[in-house]
Amino acid sequence: MSELPVPYRVIGRRDETPDTVTLRIEPAGEALGPFAPGQFAMVYAFGRGEIPVSVSALLPGGHLAHTVRRVGAVSQGLCAARPGSILGLRGPYGTGWDLGQALGQDVLVVAGGIGLAPLRPLIHAALADRKAYGRISVLIGARTPDDLIFKTESLLWPTAYTGVTVDRPDRGWTGEEGLVTRLIDRARFDPAGTTAYLCGPEPMIGATARELVHRGVPAARVRVSLERNMRCATGHCGHCQLGPLLLCRDGAVVGWDQAEPLMAVREL
Amino acid sequence: MAVTKHGEGTSRGKATARTEATARTEATAVIDRAGLDALIKTLTADGRTVIGPTVRDGAVTLAELDSADALPWGWGTELDAGHYRLVRRTDGAGFAHSSGPQSWKTFLHPQREKLWSAERGPDGALTVRDERGEQPSYAFLGVRPCDLRAIAIQDRVLAGGRFADDGYQERRRGALLIAAECTEPGATCFCVSMQGGPAADAGFDLALTEVISDLGHRFFVRVGSEEGARLLAAVPHEVADMDTEARARGGVSLARDRMGRAMPPVDLRTLLGASPESERWDDLASRCLTCGNCTMVCPTCFCTTTEEVTDLTGDHAERWQRWDSCFDLDFSYVHGGAVRTSARSRHRQWLTHKLSTWHDQFGSSGCVGCGRCVTWCPVGIDLTQEVAALAAEREGADDE
Structure with a gap:
């Protein structure tokens, strides 16, 4: 590991769900190099440590958004940040979604839970250059209505279709129920001319990718984001191995053609 | 003068002719035990930390050397799966032991390393400081050919990609490598079946091959770099005579066929x-x-992991890297x-x-x-x- 964290100041904070927070940050000094949608930063909470967090928005002036779920000591520290708090950032790291692959094609985005966060800058980028793509559809799944992030914003996305489903509805829920794969039928896309972007829990990614390939989307055009332990993000610590891949370097976004045989091996 | 016993009389003329014949491809020489000691003293005087094999705690370990006396003269090793014992040798050899429990990564890629520290100011400001500082300038004495390849592999991992581990890279750039070719492979050695060893083929500044015969205890030296040539020039040495060179190359060649184990010949x-x-x-x-x-x-x-350390004020934090498994x-x-x-x-x-x-x-x-x-x-x-x-x-x- 060689890169040092640079200070970023929290300038905005929003609770997305009871355990998930979006922080808007700006460079407190020099900015890091430009991030592409799907790339991540190693985000440092003072004295607690670093975790890899994908950018959840690329904003003017080198501002970034990171959406963090409280699951461990570092993410708790990040979720406790308030406007004015200083975080440390290294990056950008990883392969990114590679929206260029989808030029002239239908774009299908499938997110599970907080998996929508890394996909958001991709959706923003595709919608900002609407004519470069065919139909843009976004399928969102979450465990409960309370676990949905970017609720208001996602309603306003001018996509061809945005669908939301939850596994466990509460009493007020009138929308779809069940796995996110249920929504695939609702979206209109030409499988052979579609690039799909998937992020969420591994079982959700696997089920969705298999369904899309079954419908005729080429496996290499199903781009999936994978997760492993990560300490350095620079290819030196060995933690993020998934078979032949170092996910910090060769991922975290890879084609399903590469991911499928690896995900088929238990405990790889 | 260090090496005189076998360089006397008419053989010297022949040896010179032989050296000139091979000089086009590779510079060679012969030094003796005193020459080896002079090598260590020269390296130390140059400000280098000399690391080499020495007997400690019932094993040949790698440690800082200040003279050739500390080398494991007269010690060999008896190895098997789950078994390591030092054994006495009657020939007084200093490099007839096999790999010990350490390798050079102990020095190039240490078990614990402080990477950076962070201070939190009264206004919450974050100041991060690189803590790696100046790295020691090492000279490694007695690097086995298998370990030369291991260093080249770690070079590719830690300094050959898009990002380099700065600390590793600086220690590695500053390190001078003196190889010791293998003439006594151990019972758990299988470098030949991994397409390497027991000769040092690349990546060294000097390569030594220990030769012990009735003509004395000496080292055939091959020069692998300009830095190696400068170092050799600074210590007493003789031109390589045919006998020493033949015994050195022969000993390494024999070792090739005496590997204790072999990886199956499959892809x-x-x-x-x-x-x-x-x-x-x-x-x-x-x-x-x-x-x-x-x-x-x-x-x-x-593989490494990271550790966060904070002091009692809570405003000073450190990032440490340590080996992981x-x-x-x-x-x-x-x-x-x-x-x-x-x-x-x-x-x-x-x-x-x-x-x-x-x-x-x-x-x-x-x-x-x-x-x-x-x-x-x-x-x-x-x-x-x-x-x-x-x-x-x-x-x-x-x-x-």
Whole structure:
């Protein structure tokens, strides 16, 4: 590991769900190099440590958004940040979604839970250059209505279709129920001319990718984001191995053609 | 003058002619034990920290040397799976021992290293400072050919990609490597079947081959770099005579045929890549203690984790890097639990990475055949046997 964290100041904070927070940050000094949608930063909470967090928005002036779920000591520290708090950032790291692959094609985005966060800058980028793509559809799944992030914003996305489903509805829920794969039928896309972007829990990614390939989307055009332990993000610590891949370097976004045989091996 | 015993009379003329004949391809010389001591003193005077083998705690360990007296003269090693003993040698050889429990990564890629520190100011401001500082300028004396290859492998991992480990890179750039070719391979050695050794072929500044005969105790020296040539020029040496050179090259050549073990002659990358569901992993897991010794002694295993340290004020934090092992349950932890919980999956990860996916990630095998993992496994797991069993299982499956 060689890169040092640079200070970023929290300038905005929003609770997305009871355990998930979006922080808007700006460079407190020099900015890091430009991030592409799907790339991540190693985000440092003072004295607690670093975790890899994908950018959840690329904003003017080198501002970034990171959406963090409280699951461990570092993410708790990040979720406790308030406007004015200083975080440390290294990056950008990883392969990114590679929206260029989808030029002239239908774009299908499938997110599970907080998996929508890394996909958001991709959706923003595709919608900002609407004519470069065919139909843009976004399928969102979450465990409960309370676990949905970017609720208001996602309603306003001018996509061809945005669908939301939850596994466990509460009493007020009138929308779809069940796995996110249920929504695939609702979206209109030409499988052979579609690039799909998937992020969420591994079982959700696997089920969705298999369904899309079954419908005729080429496996290499199903781009999936994978997760492993990560300490350095620079290819030196060995933690993020998934078979032949170092996910910090060769991922975290890879084609399903590469991911499928690896995900088929238990405990790889 | 250091070497006179065998350089006298008419043989010197012949030796000179011979040296001139070979000088076009490689500069060679001969030094004796006093010359070796002068080498160490010269390196020390140049401000280098000289590291070499010495007997400590019942093993040949690597430590700082201030004179050639500290070398393991007259010590050999008796090795087997899960077995290491020092044995006395009557010939007084200093480099007739096999790999000990350490490798040069102890110095180039240390077990613990402070990477940076962070201060939190009264207004919450964050100041991060690189803590690696100036790195020692090492001279490694007695680097085995297997370990030369291991250093080249770690170079590719830690300094050959898009990002370089700055601390490693600086220590590595400053390190001078004096190889000691193998004339006494151990019972767990299998470098030849990993397409390396026992001769040093590249990556050294000087390569020594120990020669002991009735003409004396001396070292045939090959020069591998300009820095090596300058160093050799600074110490008493003789031109290489035919007898010393022939004995040196002959001794290394004989060692090639005396390897204690051999990796099965199969395509290891393909075999391991095709064997994730092999039944042999269960058998292996029933013996493996997942202690991680193999990863600690392996000269190429590079994995690290990080530790956060804070002081009592809470405003000073430090980031440390330390060795980690893929046998550790926490190694694969993601929120919710570890990915590799079974011993089967963790041993499979280590061996498959070492022999197969290392090629995908870093362009070569991660194994140099030094045999340390075999020697230092507390239950004597021998990867050459495990690979043979995987190959046999594969062959059986193909026949069906």
